[in-house]
Amino acid sequence: xxxxxxxxxxxxxxxALPDPEPHPEPPPExxxxxxxxxxxxxxxxxxxxxxxxxxxxxRASSGAARELGFTEEQMYGRRITEIxxxxxxxxxxxxxxxxxxxxxxxxxxxxxRARPEAGERVWSVTVSPxxxxxxxxxxxxxxxxxxxxxxLARERLALLNDVSTQVGSTLDVTHTAQEMADAMxxxxxxxxxxxxxxxxxxxxxxxxxxxxxxxxxxxxQQSVLPGVPEAIIQPGEVDHYPQSTPPVRCLTTGRPSLHxxxxxxxxxxxxxxxxRSEVVRSFGIHSVMVIPLLARGITLGVAVLARHRRQDSFxxxxxxxxxxxxxxxxxxxxxxxxxxxxRTTALGLQRSLxxxxxxxxxxxxxxxxxxxxxxxxxxxxxxxxxxxxxxxxVALVVxxxxxxxxxxxxxxxxxxxxxxxxxxxxxxxxxxxxxLDDLVTHLAxxxxxxxxxxxxPSTGLIATCLYxxxxxxxxxxxxxxxxxxxxxxxxxxxAAEYVDIPPGPPLGVxxxxxxxxxxxxxxxxxxxxYTDGLVAGSEHDPGNGMTLLLQCLERPAASLDALCDDLIHxxxxxxxxxxxxxxxxRTRALDTSQVATWDVPSDPAAVADSRARTLASxxxxxxxxxxxxxxxxxxxxxxNAIRYGQPPIQLRLIRDASLLCEVSDSSSTAPHLRRARTFxxxxxxxxxxxxxxxxxxxxxxxxxxxxxxELDVAEHRIVDL
Numbered sequence: 001x002x003x004x005x006x007x008x009x010x011x012x013x014x015x016a017l018p019d020p021e022p023h024p025e026p027p028p029e030x031x032x033x034x035x036x037x038x039x040x041x042x043x044x045x046x047x048x049x050x051x052x053x054x055x056x057x058x059r060a061s062s063g064a065a066r067e068l069g070f071t072e073e074q075m076y077g078r079r080i081t082e083i084x085x086x087x088x089x090x091x092x093x094x095x096x097x098x099x100x101x102x103x104x105x106x107x108x109x110x111x112x113r114a115r116p117e118a119g120e121r122v123w124s125v126t127v128s129p130x131x132x133x134x135x136x137x138x139x140x141x142x143x144x145x146x147x148x149x150x151x152l153a154r155e156r157l158a159l160l161n162d163v164s165t166q167v168g169s170t171l172d173v174t175h176t177a178q179e180m181a182d183a184m185x186x187x188x189x190x191x192x193x194x195x196x197x198x199x200x201x202x203x204x205x206x207x208x209x210x211x212x213x214x215x216x217x218x219x220x221q222q223s224v225l226p227g228v229p230e231a232i233i234q235p236g237e238v239d240h241y242p243q244s245t246p247p248v249r250c251l252t253t254g255r256p257s258l259h260x261x262x263x264x265x266x267x268x269x270x271x272x273x274x275x276r277s278e279v280v281r282s283f284g285i286h287s288v289m290v291i292p293l294l295a296r297g298i299t300l301g302v303a304v305l306a307r308h309r310r311q312d313s314f315x316x317x318x319x320x321x322x323x324x325x326x327x328x329x330x331x332x333x334x335x336x337x338x339x340x341x342x343r344t345t346a347l348g349l350q351r352s353l354x355x356x357x358x359x360x361x362x363x364x365x366x367x368x369x370x371x372x373x374x375x376x377x378x379x380x381x382x383x384x385x386x387x388x389x390x391x392x393x394v395a396l397v398v399x400x401x402x403x404x405x406x407x408x409x410x411x412x413x414x415x416x417x418x419x420x421x422x423x424x425x426x427x428x429x430x431x432x433x434x435x436l437d438d439l440v441t442h443l444a445x446x447x448x449x450x451x452x453x454x455x456x457p458s459t460g461l462i463a464t465c466l467y468x469x470x471x472x473x474x475x476x477x478x479x480x481x482x483x484x485x486x487x488x489x490x491x492x493x494x495a496a497e498y499v500d501i502p503p504g505p506p507l508g509v510x511x512x513x514x515x516x517x518x519x520x521x522x523x524x525x526x527x528x529x530y531t532d533g534l535v536a537g538s539e540h541d542p543g544n545g546m547t548l549l550l551q552c553l554e555r556p557a558a559s560l561d562a563l564c565d566d567l568i569h570x571x572x573x574x575x576x577x578x579x580x581x582x583x584x585x586r587t588r589a590l591d592t593s594q595v596a597t598w599d600v601p602s603d604p605a606a607v608a609d610s611r612a613r614t615l616a617s618x619x620x621x622x623x624x625x626x627x628x629x630x631x632x633x634x635x636x637x638x639x640n641a642i643r644y645g646q647p648p649i650q651l652r653l654i655r656d657a658s659l660l661c662e663v664s665d666s667s668s669t670a671p672h673l674r675r676a677r678t679f680x681x682x683x684x685x686x687x688x689x690x691x692x693x694x695x696x697x698x699x700x701x702x703x704x705x706x707x708x709x710e711l712d713v714a715e716h717r718i719v720d721l
Contacts, residue, residue, distance in 0.1 A: 042072070047123075047144040050130070055080045055096055058139065067144070087112040092125060096140055099127045103137050109151065110144075120312050122151040156321050159187050163325050168332025171339040173200070174235065177219030180303065180329040185222035188322060189305035189314075191230045191285070194220040194329075195247070196293070196301035198238055200337055206300050213240040214248050216301060224309055230283055232275050245269050247302045250290045254299055256323050258314055259288045287313035291326040295334035303329075346406060347372060353413035358386045362657050363394035363472040364527070364585035367560035369568055371580040373404065373533070380579030381408030381463065382531045383416050387423045390699055390708045392472050392590060392656050395423050398484070398529040398581055399465040402506075411443065415463060415507075426699030429467045429480035430514040433504065436465060437482065440508040463507040466529055470521065472590045473654065477527075478518045482507045485535065485546070488553055490526040496553040498546070523589035526563075528553060533578035534571050545571060560584050590656065594621075600649040600663075602642055610638045610651055614661075621655045626711060629692050630659060633709050636689050637663040640671060640707070658694065659711040666704035 041048065047064035049057055057075045065071055068083060080096065081089045088110045095106045105128040112120060123144040130139040167179045177194040185192045195216035197206040217238050221231050233239050241247045246257050246269060259266040261280065266288065270277035279285070289305040303326055307314065314322075350372065358366050366386050373380055381401025389395055397419055401408045418439050422432045444461035464484040470477045479487065479499065483506030490496045499519065505512040521527075528549070535545030552570050557563035563584055572580060596617045600606050614634045618627050634651065641649045645665030654660035671686055689696055693709035700706075 049075075049142045051080065051096065051140045051142060053100065053138070055093065055140075057083060064144075085112055092127075092142070095125070095127050096142070099129050099140055100137050103129050103131070103135075105129065109147070111151075120148075120310075121146055122148045152317070155187070156317075159183070159321070160324060160328070163328055167329050168335065171336045173333055173336045173340060174219050176329070176332045176336045177301075178222070178235070179220070180325070180332075181220040181222040184303075184305060184322070184325060186224045188318065188325075189289070189307055190225075190309045191223045191228075191283075191306040192221065193218065193231065193304045194293070194301065195239065195304070196333070197251075197299075200300060206298055206337075213242050214251060215240055216247065219301070230279055230285075230306070230308075232279055242272050244272060246288075246290045247304065250292050250302050251299050254292050254294050256289065256291045256319055256326070258316070258319050259290070260313055261286045261288075283308045289314050289319055289322050291322045293326050293330035293333060295327070295330035298334065300330055300333055300337070346409060349406075350409045350412070353409065353416060354383055355385055359388050360657070361386070361388040361392075361394050362588060363388075363392055363470055364396070364587050365560060366396075366583065366585040367564050368584070369564045369580070369582040371533075371568070371572065371576060373576055373579050380404050380533075381412035382533065382579035382581040383412045384529065384581045384583045385416055385419065386583070386585075387420055389423060389469065390426060390660070390697055390710070391662060391706070392654050392660060394470055394472075394585075396468040396470070396527060396529055396583060396585055397423075397465065398531060398583055399463060400484070400531045400533075400579075400581070402462040402464075411440075411461060411463065414443065415439070415465070419465070419467070424697065426697070428516055429469060429478055430516040432467055433465060433480050433482045433507070433514040437505075437507045437510060437514075441510045444508055461508050464532075465507055466501075468527065468529065470527070470585075470587055472588050473595055475520055475523065475587070475589050476518055477521050477587075478516050480504065480514045480516045482514060483509075485530065485532055488528040488530075488549060489521070490528070490553045492522055492524040494554055494556070496550045498550070521587050523587060525587045526553070526560075527585045527587065528567075529583040529585075531579065531581045533576060533580040534567070534582055536578070560586060590654065594655040596653040598651045600638055600641070600651050602647040602649060604639070604642055606642070607635055607638050611635055613651075614653065617653050617655075618659075623655070623659065623713065626659060626713065630661065630711060633661050633689050633692055633711065634663075636686070637661060637707055637709065640686070641665045644669065644671070646704070658713055660708060661711065662706050662708040664704060664706040668700060668705055670698045670700070670705060671707065 041059060041061060044061035045063045046061065047067050048061040049064050050059040052058055057078050057080075060070075060072045060075050065075070068075070070083065075083055080093050084092055091108060091110055095108055099106055105126060107124065107126045110123045110125050124147045126143050126145075128141045128143070129137040130141055132138050163180070163183050166183055168176055169179065170176065173196070177196060181192040181194050196219045198215040198217045200206040201217055215238050218231075218233050218235050221228055221235060223230055246259060246265060250257060270280055285306045285308045287307045291303045291305065293300045293303060303322070305314070305322055354370060358368070364386075368384055370382070370384070381403065383397075383399050385395075385397040387395040387397065399412070399415060399419075401411045401415065415436065418436060419432070422435055427435070440461055440463055447461060463482075465482045466479065466484040466487060467481075468477060468479040468487060479501055481501045482504045484503065486498045486501045486503070488496055488498050499517065501517045502515040504514045530549070535549055548571060549567065552567050553563075555566065557566060564582055567582060568580070596613070598610070598613055600610055611631045611634060614630055615627050618624060618630060623630075638649070638651060641663045645667040648666060650664045652660075652662040652664070654662070689709050692711070694712045696707070696709040698705055698707050
């Protein structure tokens with residue numbers, strides 16, 4: 001028989017298996033140690049308290065006793081309102097009642113002082129329910145964690161973020177400074193002032209005075225008290241700070257400074273300024289910071305921050321925060337300063353390119369309005385002009401260069417001068433626009449896209465123009481347009497309508513023709529020329545704007561200036577996005593008694609008759625003193641027409657603000673002024689006319705040419721040749 005107990009498993013070499021290890025004994029059940037638990041709670045350095053359903057204190061840790069200033073025995077049985085500071089009672093009490101009702105823990109922040117003599121702290125308070133085995137809330141546990149540093153850090157970051165997003169929303173220096181004061185008041189300081197160097201507002205480079213008091217203009221201020229009662233000067237006023245004061249030292253050194261009411265330098269500032277000292281005393285200002293507004297190496301001004309409601313004084317962390325805010329705000333102020341300077345320069349350039357006053361003429365009574373756009377894109381290229389022409393006529397011009405910026409303004413100036421030059425040649429309206437179109441094309445070809453940042457070469461150089469000529473003798477009007485809105489006409493009866501002018505292509509397109517439209521205007525009609533910025537405002541589309549323009553023109557107006565004001569007030573939004581040029585003109589007509597016209601035979605003997613008729617007309621107009629000068633001019637012009645021109649020949653005199661002498665013939669050959677040599681027998685005729693007349697010239701028309709000379713009625717002179 002085999003003893004099964006002695007058998008060994010195969011492969012074990014006959015060795016016996018070891019005895020299995022005994023099972024470990026389970027650990028003893030933990031038993032609560034009331035003494036240890038009580039000591040741990042009592043000695044806990046965190047503020048922890050237990051309250052019953054009546055919100056009366058049952059237990060308090062050593063941390064709670066330390067922070068609240070009571071022993072545990074003193075707090076036992078007291079209600080929450082008798083233990084916590086008044087500012088925290090309502091928040092904590094409401095939270096504890098909600099936890100009793102819901103059985104869910106709550107967490108909230110409490111800010112203030114646990115004891116009057118302690119500094120302001122921020123606590124993260126957690127109220128947790130203590131439940132019975134049945135799940136009923138029997139007691140509450142309140143624990144508090146000091147999160148002052150973390151909370152202040154978050155507040156500082158939030159303030160810096162708000163400053164970055166809120167300060168500098170506009171490119172206005174004063175508004176930017178006020179935004180800085182608004183951002184800091186109530187969050188970092190109780191009273192904030194922002195003062196900038198007075199020279200900054202005059203467009204000069206901001207630089208404090210080397211000696212003497214420094215003039216600082218109040219740009220912004222804010223207070224936690226309504227009405228900013230702490231301020232002794234108001235925004236826009238200038239305050240003069242002595243050299244020894246902290247703001248001036250801050251301007252000079254570019255370094256911030258921290259002051260308390262007990263410091264000697266702060267006391268000396270008060271002694272030097274009794275009015276400011278009275279404000280400090282009456283409001284209890286106890287801590288002040290002076291921050292430089294430094295941007296791109298230039299000190300623009302200073303910001304003064306004061307505390308009087310908040311008991312804590314400023315510390316070094318507050319100084320660093322205020323310095324960072326000042327640096328960011330200073331960049332925004334400097335951007336606004338540079339923009340204002342650039343805009344003022346560009347506006348001055350643009351206004352210098354526009355007519356400062358309308359040229360004297362008697363064909364129309366005119367009034368105008370010009371408004372540059374209030375946008376960051378810069379000034380536009382709208383322009384207008386009133387150009388006296390020969391024959392008592394007048395040219396009315398309105399144009400618009402597409403785009404904004406110096407490019408548009410410079411192009412506008414070039415086009416206006418070109419229009420004046422071409423108008424002096426007395427070109428018809430359509431021919432003038434053809435030459436102007438060639439000029440724009442050449443300017444675009446010469447343009448360097450890299451010369452102006454942000455210039456898009458794909459847009460090209462495009463402009464629109466409306467050119468209108470009115471003749472008070474014939475009462476005829478002629479006009480041509482290059483991509484421009486048509487003029488509006490109001491008849492003496494009050495009806496308003498647009499003139500049907502083919503719009504033509506804009507200037508710069510090239511190769512396309514322009515058309516001239518002619519019509520007759522009764523005396524007293526009102527012509528209205530404008531740019532599209534007037535009718536294409538943000539509140540209406542161009543179609544509605546043009547309809548509204550006619551409605552406004554049909555309303556009676558006391559004067560042309562009143563009509564301009566009414567149009568601007570009705571059609572323009574508060575902040576127009578495009579430049580607006582508006583020109584209105586009431587037509588006049590010359591009476592037939594002011595014009596004398598004769599046909600002149602192509603015979604040298606007719607010169608004497610022309611002189612005689614001229615003297616007779618001057619006598620009728622009571623211009624006998626001008627007779628000798630006019631006789632010489634008429635004699636030379638008629639003689640030239642007979643000798644070099646072709647019949648028919650016509651002499652016309654126009655009595656207006658000046659005396660106009662015109663001689664027309666059918667030849668297209670224009671005379672040229674030359675200087676005769678000593679022994680030349682001829683060549684002095686036009687030179688004589690040029691010396692006697694205020695101005696003279698030649699204009700071509702379909703039937704030939706007209707040579708004209710304008711004599712000054714008030715002052716004429718004989719030149720010794």
